[in-house]
Amino acid sequence: MSIAAEASPKQRLDIMRGGDKAAVARALAHLERAPEGSDTLALLDAAYAAPRAHVIGVTGPPGVGKSTLLGALVRAFRGQGHSVGVIAVDPSSRRTGGALLGDRVRLLTDPEDAGVFVRSMAARDRLGGLAEMTVAAMVLMRAVYDVVLIETVGVGQSETDVAGVADTVLFCVQPGSGDSLQFMKAGIVEIPDVAVVTKADMGRPARRALVALKGALSLNAAGRDGWEVRALTVSAQGTSGEAGEIDGLIQALDTHRDWLAEGDRLTRQRHRQSEQWLREALRDRHGRVGLARAGSLSLGPGESPFSRLAEIAARL
16 A cells, blocks of 8 residues: 555645655546545545645637647746646547546646646536536646646537636637627626637737627626626737737636636635535436435535535435
């Protein structure tokens, strides 16, 4: 038995925070194999109690350049000295059920960099752009890294689940993508905290798309909880001083993080997300009848939804 396996949950988290990518991979693999195991629940409860990362959900239609942008964000955050965890949710193979793009050929990172960890997950039959285990994986990685990036599968109008996982939602459109704005008008307009037009190096088409994007966002002028949504153009190839540079996007994301940190906004948002996850997990496993029999699903301050789910499931 390895030292990591014998260690307490807190010690295991400390080992992962020290840059042991193999320990993170083992923990995530065990989480998928035995999601209700006592050791899994103990680790998730410890991770839930010790969040450290800013969790950013990156969403938008297929082909918009999310993975390219993700790679640029990883490099920028690493340049600032932050450790970064990435959860990339991919389409599923019809034959194996696994992540179709699991090798992440589009996301270029240094495999020798202990400060970056990338994990692919298969969406399978989930319609919300996320994999079933995304929340648990996010909570674990949120306790290990400084920044966690979640890239959704990219399926248009069903992308809204990411708002129930991320602290900050980044929505991407590209020049000439009228369909993307239709998606926003159909409901996704309520989701972003920051919205970007990718491929800003295209010039005039990108500027026109930004005007259209701001018009779509004006349909929900108050944003989420009163936040004024930031909209800008960005080029993953941008360098310092250029319009559309990645630094401007980092600044917008950091501004939203700082806004959440005021008062107890972030605590309240994560608490709502946890209660929402608990309800959905119970409904998925036990149906509406089980959900009705579960009684109150309110969580106490700081209470982990994972142990609560296991307790309710055992009672049902």
